[in-house]
Amino acid sequence: MKNPVYMNIAESIRNKVNSGTLKPGDDLPSEVNLCKEYETSRMTVRKSLAILTNEGYIYSVPGKGYFVAKPEYNKYTIYYDEMHNSINNVDSAKLLEVDIIMPDEKLINSLQIHQNKKVIRIRRLFYTDGEPMAYDVKYLLYHKGVPIVEQEIKHATLPEMIAKNISLFSMKKEIKIYTEIPQEKTKKLLHIDKELALLVVEQKLYDSNDKPMGLGITYFRGDYIKLQGMSQ
Amino acid sequence: MKNPVYMNIAESIRNKVNSGTLKPGDDLPSEVNLCKEYETSRMTVRKSLAILTNEGYIYSVPGKGYFVAKPEYNKYTIYYDEMHNSINNVDSAKLLEVDIIMPDEKLINSLQIHQNKKVIRIRRLFYTDGEPMAYDVKYLLYHKGVPIVEQEIKHATLPEMIAKNISLFSMKKEIKIYTEIPQEKTKKLLHIDKELALLVVEQKLYDSNDKPMGLGITYFRGDYIKLQGMSQ
DNA sequence: GAGTGGTCTAGACCACGTG
DNA sequence: ACGTGGTCTAGACCACTCC
Numbered sequence: 001m002k003n004p005v006y007m008n009i010a011e012s013i014r015n016k017v018n019s020g021t022l023k024p025g026d027d028l029p030s031e032v033n034l035c036k037e038y039e040t041s042r043m044t045v046r047k048s049l050a051i052l053t054n055e056g057y058i059y060s061v062p063g064k065g066y067f068v069a070k071p072e073y074n075k076y077t078i079y080y081d082e083m084h085n086s087i088n089n090v091d092s093a094k095l096l097e098v099d100i101i102m103p104d105e106k107l108i109n110s111l112q113i114h115q116n117k118k119v120i121r122i123r124r125l126f127y128t129d130g131e132p133m134a135y136d137v138k139y140l141l142y143h144k145g146v147p148i149v150e151q152e153i154k155h156a157t158l159p160e161m162i163a164k165n166i167s168l169f170s171m172k173k174e175i176k177i178y179t180e181i182p183q184e185k186t187k188k189l190l191h192i193d194k195e196l197a198l199l200v201v202e203q204k205l206y207d208s209n210d211k212p213m214g215l216g217i218t219y220f221r222g223d224y225i226k227l228q229g230m231s232q
Numbered sequence: 233m234k235n236p237v238y239m240n241i242a243e244s245i246r247n248k249v250n251s252g253t254l255k256p257g258d259d260l261p262s263e264v265n266l267c268k269e270y271e272t273s274r275m276t277v278r279k280s281l282a283i284l285t286n287e288g289y290i291y292s293v294p295g296k297g298y299f300v301a302k303p304e305y306n307k308y309t310i311y312y313d314e315m316h317n318s319i320n321n322v323d324s325a326k327l328l329e330v331d332i333i334m335p336d337e338k339l340i341n342s343l344q345i346h347q348n349k350k351v352i353r354i355r356r357l358f359y360t361d362g363e364p365m366a367y368d369v370k371y372l373l374y375h376k377g378v379p380i381v382e383q384e385i386k387h388a389t390l391p392e393m394i395a396k397n398i399s400l401f402s403m404k405k406e407i408k409i410y411t412e413i414p415q416e417k418t419k420k421l422l423h424i425d426k427e428l429a430l431l432v433v434e435q436k437l438y439d440s441n442d443k444p445m446g447l448g449i450t451y452f453r454g455d456y457i458k459l460q461g462m463s464q
Numbered sequence: 465g466a467g468t469g470g471t472c473t474a475g476a477c478c479a480c481g482t483g
Numbered sequence: 484a485c486g487t488g489g490t491c492t493a494g495a496c497c498a499c500t501c502c
Contacts, residue, residue, distance in 0.1 A: 062487075064482085077310075169289060171303075173308065175308050177461075181428065181454075197412065222413075293499095297468060468498100469498090470498080477489105483484090
C-alpha cells in the first residue's frame with residue numbers, strides 16, 4: 001500500500017458515501033479540517049476532493065462547503081459505431097449510390113439549410129457473413145474537399161466522413177434510437193421475408209458552432225443488432 | 233475577461249487542437265516550457281493540463297510528456313429512465329402482478345444465481361394519455377427489507393427499487409437496446425392491432441462486487457418511444 | 465545524467481456566503 | 484468579521500524514460 005496520499009483520502013471518503021455513512025445532501029468537513037484530520041496540506045486534500053467531484057460523488061459550493069451529490073440513476077455511456085456492434089460486425093459494405101439531391105422538407109429542417117442547398121446522399125448496404133444486415137443512408141453538406149472517392153466512402157463511419165474537413169474534437173454528436181417496420185423496398189434490400197422489425201439509429205453531427213454537418217440513418221435488421229451501454 | 237489563468241491556458245491549447253495546429257499524436261511542450269510560455273507556475277499549468285486530460289484532448293506519459301489524444305468518435309451519453317423518454321412520459325402505471333418465481337434458465341444465467349433461489353417478479357403497464365405504451369417486467373433478488381408495498385413499487389424505476397437497500401453510488405448498470413415483434417399476449421396488453429414493432433430495453437444492476445441485483449425488461453410500443461443520446 | 469511528469473508542502477490573496 | 488472554497492506561487496523530492 002504505497003498509494004499516493006490523495007488517493008487514500010478519496011478512497012476513505014468514497015467508502016463513507018458508498019456505505020451510507022455520508023448520505024446525499026450531507027456536508028463534508030471543510031478543507032482545512034480535512035487537512036487536520038488526514039495530516040496533510042490543503043492542495044493534497046483539494047486533489048482528493050477534485051477526484052470525487054469528477055466521479056460525481058460530491059460537489060462544492062463556493063463560500064459554503066462540499067456536499068454529497070445525488071447519484072445519477074439514469075446516465076449510461078454507449079459506444080455506437082454503425083460498422084461494429086455487440087452481435088455482429090460489418091465485414092463488408094456495398095456502395096449502392098452516391099448522388100447529389102435537393103433536400104426535402106425533413107432534410108431542410110434536420111440540417112437547417114436553405115431549400116436550394118444541395119446535399120450529398122450516400123446509400124450503402126452492410127453485410128455480415130455475406131448476409132445484408134443494415135441499410136445505411138448519409139446526407140452530407142457539400143464542402144470543398146469532401147471526398148467522393150468510392151474506396152474512402154465505402155467503409156467510413158459518419159464521423160470519419162465529416163472529419164476529413166473538420167477537427168473531430170470540436171464536433172458535437174446526437175443519436176436517436178427507435179424501431180420501425182420495414183418498407184417493401186427495404187425488405188428486399190435486407191432479404192427480409194418474414195415479420196421482422198428494424199432498429200433505426202440516426203446520427204447527426206454538428207460543428208463547434210452547432211451547425212449541422214451531416215445526418216446518417218442506419219436501418220439494422222432487428223435480429224442482427226443489440227446496442228449496449230453501461231454506467232460510468 | 234477576468235478568467236482564471238489556467239482556463240486561458242486550457243482554452244489556448246484546446247483551440248490549437250480544434251484548429252488542427254496540434255494533431256493527434258503530437259507532443260505538447262513540457263510543463264516547465266509551458267510555465268515559461270505563459271509566465272506562470274507549474275501547478276497552474278498542471279491544472280490546465282488536467283482539465284484537457286479530463287476532456288479527452290490530451291493524455292500524459294510519465295517520463296515522456298503530454299500528447300494530443302485521438303478523439304472518441306463513437307461515445308455517446310444517454311439518459312434512460314423507463315418512466316420518461318423524449319416522446320412521451322409515463323403519466324400513470326398499473327401494477328399487474330407481484331409474485332415470487334423460480335428462475336428459468338435465462339434468469340439463472342442473467343442473475344448468476346442458483347436454480348433454487350427464488351426471485352421477485354414485478355409486472356407493470358405504463359400509460360401515457362390513458363393509452364398503454366409499455367409493458368415492464370422486473371426481476372429482483374430477494375433481500376431482507378425489499379419493499380413489496382404496492383404504492384412504492386408502482387412508479388419506481390429499477391434503480392429506485394434496488395436503492396432501497398444499497399447505496400446507489402456503488403451500483404453498476406448495464407443497458408441493452410434491441411427490437412422485437414410483439415407476441416400475441418403483449419399485443420393485447422399494449423392494445424396493438426396493427427403491424428408494430430417493440431423497442432426493448434433491458435437494464436441490469438450490479439452491486440459493487442459485480443453481483444447482479446436485478447434485471448428489468450421494458451417493452452415499449454415502437455410508436456411511443458425514441459431514445460436520445462449525445463456526445464460528452 | 466538530464467529531462468519528463470507525479471506528488472506534496474506551506475504559504476498567500478481573493479470572492480463568496482453567513483451571521 | 485469569519486469561515487468557506489477558488490486561485491496561484493515557488494519551491495521540493497520522487498519515479499520514470501531516454502541517451
